[in-house]
Amino acid sequence: MRALRFLLRKEFLQIFRDHVILGMLFVMPLGQLLILANAATFEVRSARLYVVDHDHTPASRGLTDRLAASGRFVLTAASPSSARADQAMLARQTDAILVIPTGFERDLVRQRRAEVQFILNAEDGAAAGVLQSYASRIFAAYSAELSARVTPTLASISARADLPPRRGGPIIEIRRRGWYNPELEYLDFMVPGILVVLVTVVGTLLTAMNIVREKEAGTLDQLNVTPIRRSTFIAAKLIPLWSLALLDLALGLILAHFAFGVPVRGSLGLVFGGAAIYLLAALGVGLWISTIAETQQQAMFVTFSIVMIYLLMSGLFTPVRGMPVWAQWAAQLNPVTHFIRLIRTVLLKGAGPADVAPQLAMLAAIGGVVLTLAVRQYRKRAA
Amino acid sequence: MNTTALAAFMTKEVRHILRDRQTLTILLLLPLAMVVLFGYALRSDVNEVRLALVDPAPDYATAALRGRFAGNDRFRIVATPATTAKLEPLFRRGDVDVAIVFEPGFAARLAEGTSARLLLVGDASDPNTGSTMQAYATAVIAGYQAELGSAGAGVQIVSRTRMRYNPTLESVNLFVPGLIALVLTLVSALMTAISLSREKERGTLEVLLVSPLRPWQIILGKVLPYLLLAFVNVVTALLAAWVVFRVPFRGSLPLLLVASMLYSLVSLALGVLVAAVTTSQRAAMIGALVGTMLPNELLSGMIFPISSMPDWLRPVTAVIPARWFIVIARGIMLKGVGLEYLWRAHLVLLLMLAVFLALAIRSFRPRLA
Amino acid sequence: MTAVIDVHELTRRFGRFTAVDAISFDVKAGEVFGFLGANGAGKTTAIKMLIGLLVPTSGRASVAGFDVLTRAEDVRRHIGYMSQRFSLYEDLTVRENITLYGGIYGLSDAEIRGRGDALIEGLGLGHASLERVAALPLGWKQKLAFSVALLHRPAVVFLDEPTSGVDPITRRQFWEMIYAAAARGTTVFVTTHYLDEAEYCDRVSIMVDGRIGALGTPDELKREYSDATLEEVFVRLARPAA
Numbered sequence: 001m002r003a004l005r006f007l008l009r010k011e012f013l014q015i016f017r018d019h020v021i022l023g024m025l026f027v028m029p030l031g032q033l034l035i036l037a038n039a040a041t042f043e044v045r046s047a048r049l050y051v052v053d054h055d056h057t058p059a060s061r062g063l064t065d066r067l068a069a070s071g072r073f074v075l076t077a078a079s080p081s082s083a084r085a086d087q088a089m090l091a092r093q094t095d096a097i098l099v100i101p102t103g104f105e106r107d108l109v110r111q112r113r114a115e116v117q118f119i120l121n122a123e124d125g126a127a128a129g130v131l132q133s134y135a136s137r138i139f140a141a142y143s144a145e146l147s148a149r150v151t152p153t154l155a156s157i158s159a160r161a162d163l164p165p166r167r168g169g170p171i172i173e174i175r176r177r178g179w180y181n182p183e184l185e186y187l188d189f190m191v192p193g194i195l196v197v198l199v200t201v202v203g204t205l206l207t208a209m210n211i212v213r214e215k216e217a218g219t220l221d222q223l224n225v226t227p228i229r230r231s232t233f234i235a236a237k238l239i240p241l242w243s244l245a246l247l248d249l250a251l252g253l254i255l256a257h258f259a260f261g262v263p264v265r266g267s268l269g270l271v272f273g274g275a276a277i278y279l280l281a282a283l284g285v286g287l288w289i290s291t292i293a294e295t296q297q298q299a300m301f302v303t304f305s306i307v308m309i310y311l312l313m314s315g316l317f318t319p320v321r322g323m324p325v326w327a328q329w330a331a332q333l334n335p336v337t338h339f340i341r342l343i344r345t346v347l348l349k350g351a352g353p354a355d356v357a358p359q360l361a362m363l364a365a366i367g368g369v370v371l372t373l374a375v376r377q378y379r380k381r382a383a
Numbered sequence: 384m385n386t387t388a389l390a391a392f393m394t395k396e397v398r399h400i401l402r403d404r405q406t407l408t409i410l411l412l413l414p415l416a417m418v419v420l421f422g423y424a425l426r427s428d429v430n431e432v433r434l435a436l437v438d439p440a441p442d443y444a445t446a447a448l449r450g451r452f453a454g455n456d457r458f459r460i461v462a463t464p465a466t467t468a469k470l471e472p473l474f475r476r477g478d479v480d481v482a483i484v485f486e487p488g489f490a491a492r493l494a495e496g497t498s499a500r501l502l503l504v505g506d507a508s509d510p511n512t513g514s515t516m517q518a519y520a521t522a523v524i525a526g527y528q529a530e531l532g533s534a535g536a537g538v539q540i541v542s543r544t545r546m547r548y549n550p551t552l553e554s555v556n557l558f559v560p561g562l563i564a565l566v567l568t569l570v571s572a573l574m575t576a577i578s579l580s581r582e583k584e585r586g587t588l589e590v591l592l593v594s595p596l597r598p599w600q601i602i603l604g605k606v607l608p609y610l611l612l613a614f615v616n617v618v619t620a621l622l623a624a625w626v627v628f629r630v631p632f633r634g635s636l637p638l639l640l641v642a643s644m645l646y647s648l649v650s651l652a653l654g655v656l657v658a659a660v661t662t663s664q665r666a667a668m669i670g671a672l673v674g675t676m677l678p679n680e681l682l683s684g685m686i687f688p689i690s691s692m693p694d695w696l697r698p699v700t701a702v703i704p705a706r707w708f709i710v711i712a713r714g715i716m717l718k719g720v721g722l723e724y725l726w727r728a729h730l731v732l733l734l735m736l737a738v739f740l741a742l743a744i745r746s747f748r749p750r751l752a
Numbered sequence: 753m754t755a756v757i758d759v760h761e762l763t764r765r766f767g768r769f770t771a772v773d774a775i776s777f778d779v780k781a782g783e784v785f786g787f788l789g790a791n792g793a794g795k796t797t798a799i800k801m802l803i804g805l806l807v808p809t810s811g812r813a814s815v816a817g818f819d820v821l822t823r824a825e826d827v828r829r830h831i832g833y834m835s836q837r838f839s840l841y842e843d844l845t846v847r848e849n850i851t852l853y854g855g856i857y858g859l860s861d862a863e864i865r866g867r868g869d870a871l872i873e874g875l876g877l878g879h880a881s882l883e884r885v886a887a888l889p890l891g892w893k894q895k896l897a898f899s900v901a902l903l904h905r906p907a908v909v910f911l912d913e914p915t916s917g918v919d920p921i922t923r924r925q926f927w928e929m930i931y932a933a934a935a936r937g938t939t940v941f942v943t944t945h946y947l948d949e950a951e952y953c954d955r956v957s958i959m960v961d962g963r964i965g966a967l968g969t970p971d972e973l974k975r976e977y978s979d980a981t982l983e984e985v986f987v988r989l990a991r992p993a994a
Contacts, residue, residue: 004603010852036681036682041692090724120545139542146540154642170464178506180474222950227856297403312421317687382805
């Protein structure tokens with residue numbers, strides 16, 4: 001055990017003398033967090049709307065006004081030509097096209113039903129779905145408003161809870177609550193995740209390159225002829241970066257809370273406890289790769305491929321529950337999945353130890369397996 | 384111009400690459416693996432909403448609504464706690480997505496024409512899926528209500544909504560262009576940075592610099608083999624996307640390939656630049672990796688739409704080459720447009736190429752001075 | 753005198769290639785033993801087996817009384833090693849390298865300090881002890897590596913081409929250090945390409961194509977082959993194979 005003390009000293013000395021590593025560990029993640037936290041959102045800002053109104057009646061103008069007044073759509077152009085609207089969309093000058101056919105108002109009054117065409121640019125994906133639901137609500141609200149005017153005794157089907165109840169048809173009034181994130185702040189949801197990503201990428205990379213670097217420099221053999229035990233060696237390689245990554249995470253959380261307003265509703269102790277176990281698993285993978293790789297380049301490639309797969313499959317960007325069953329099973333083996341879930345539920349929902357016990361258990365299991373593999377894999381003597 | 388020297392140099396580079404079997408395998412298989420993996424796994428869609436129902440005073444209306452949800456494939460009723468208080472732990476553990484709490488006397492109020500109330504609680508910690516799931520639930524409730532009051536219902540505006548270029552909102556259609564960009568960056572920027580910085584570190588670069596080869600020839604020799612590799616990767620990725628996922632391809636394939644090569648060149652130039660300004664192989668690797676790949680994933684529009692970003696951030700994305708490539712790739716694949724709409728993006732990429740190359744060549748020159 | 757290194761039919765194969773072919777020899781305590789051979793003759797492979805970096809294919813060997821196959825950890829405690837390539841930490845200072853290896857080999861803090869001081873003074877590195885090793889010239893690095901290998905007073909020290917690339921004066925100093933160590937009872941197992949240095953050894957062996965082509969004192973070998981210098985003996989033995 002005494003040997004461990006000396007090895008740790010050497011590792012820390014080397015890290016603190018290496019500006020590159022320090023920069024990577026601290027400047028990069030925190031700097032990138034600041035920028036990227038602002039980028040990671042699916043929130044849809046106002047969308048540009050192109051209106052092709054063939055009707056030119058108060059009803060059609062009313063609809064257009066409602067859309068513009070909602071704050072979600074910005075009226076950028078209007079013309080009688082659908083073809084021009086299509087061109088505008090091809091040229092990315094508009095995000096949505098509303099086509100109101102002739103006879104819109106007439107149909108509403110006579111048949112109580114009228115159709116419009118609403119075309120969305122789905123090129124960038126998620127936004128289109130969100131825009132669709134905004135628009136649906138606006139159409140429904142306008143429908144309700146018109147209903148009230150056309151037949152004042154009938155109630156409306158609407159999501160506007162402030163409409164006074166009227167005699168006539170049945171009304172179901174829906175009160176909505178969004179728990180944990182009533183403002184639907186993307187930051188709260190994404191920032192902890194991004195922080196974890198950044199720290200993980202950097203930590204795992206550095207750990208993976210660590211042993212290989214000694215291999216390449218020739219200093220590894222010098223250690224291999226000494227009586228150091230394998231577990232001591234692995235521990236000495238793991239602990240310094242592990243503790244620094246934990247520190248990194250702490251700094252990141254401070255930043256997240258004070259710069260981005262991410263709430264801390266649960267116990268920070270639980271977050272760090274979970275982080276400690278998580279990092280053992282994540283860095284352990286890096287170590288294991290390091291024992292297999294021959295060159296730094298290989299180590300880096302393999303690590304990066306694995307880390308990238310981790311991240312994209314972890315539920316950070318897309319929900320795990322949306323994945324096919326086999327992918328969900330694979331995600332269970334991914335320590336990032338569990339830790340992101342843990343950090344989100346503790347910070348946003350105030351979850352306690354009992355709530356995140358399954359995550360902690362999985363993290364501990366993965367960490368145990370990976371570290372055992374690393375120790376086993378590392379041979380002082382080539383076969 | 385010494386063409387034989389250049390040819391000999393390139394041959395050596397190619398041999399070098401071919402000899403490193405491990406890396407080569409990864410480089411060839413990775414794009415394939417990624418397209419298939421992510422195509423299957425990365426979805427923004429919501430498959431199933433886990434529902435909790437709190438119904439303290441069940442009656443025919445609440446039973447009917449409950450039946451609606453039970454019969455709806457989108458929903459799975461996972462709990463029926465007796466009180467609202469019991470919901471909290473369920474949400475906290477992440478066992479429930481949406482909960483509906485019925486007010487006592489629900490049916491009675493419906494019958495007398497006063498509003499019957501229910502509480503719709505959603506787990507909004509993920510704002511994206513949270514609002515989608517609430518919308519689904521609302522739709523079911525609205526459907527029931529519409530049925531109840533179908534006689535003499537009010538006015539209805541029906542919208543025929545069309546999602547252009549990606550009618551089914553298939554996530555994979557959106558990710559594939561971004562994945563191609565990612566893979567190209569990996570192969571081009573990263574590999575070049577490593578290769579060049581390794582020569583720098585070993586001292587073999589100096590030998591090259593004092594040879595008859597000019598700096599631009601050295602860079603060219605280093606870069607061309609990886610360009611070839613990148614080309615193979617693009618073709619593989621596109622094939623995989625088309626065969627496995629039927630990702631649409633409405634535009635010109637040659638144009639897309641040309642654009643891919645252009646983007647590759649930009650990444651390659653970037654890789655050279657990184658190698659030139661860093662002092663060790665390790666720093667070059669890490670610089671190329673974290674400096675290009677992470678911003679690529681987050682700021683290029685691959686996953687998060689640029690239109691969603693705050694106003695100050697959007698101009699920043701303009702300096703990220705991948706962003707422009709994604710515009711081109713999506714334009715060609717999903718919209719079927721050509722240069723007439725995409726010329727600007729191409730121009731930007733060309734400009735970036737010129738700038739990076741100039742900087743890279745300049746950084747190698749002082750050695751000879 | 754007891755054999756500190758005892759090798760019997762030691763063999764190492766890589767696939768179909770036999771790098772070390774059933775070599776046998778022994779080295780007595782306090783000897784300075786020169787392990788010679790052309791490049792590729794199998795010297796480094798043989799050393800790696802003796803110091804526990806490579807598993808032998810067959811045969812046996814014992815170092816400091818412990819079998820290299822079954823008691824490798826014990827072997828490691830009793831040996832020192834200086835590899836061909838400089839393998840101390842360049843980003844650590846002289847003092848820090850000393851402290852590290854002292855600690856790894858289980859020396860007490862007082863021992864580390866005391867022996868460290870002596871080492872630094874002995875090498876005349878007092879002015880540079882707090883400097884990074886990377887700043888030292890090659891000759892000093894080699895001497896430092898050698899001294900660190902001896903820090904824990906091992907029974908045997910293995911030196912793989914310790915003087916390559918070093919100027920003649922430093923080479924001379926190096927051999928003085930080797931003699932001093934041998935005089936203290938440390939067995940020195942050294943490989944070298946400088947055959948004038950080989951003349952300083954008590955006994956030498958010459959490896960040819962994985963086998964031991966010659967074994968004996970320098971004088972014995974020169975007599976046997978009627979050559980004036982060891983270099984001529986070496987060339988005579990190694991040439992047919994080259």
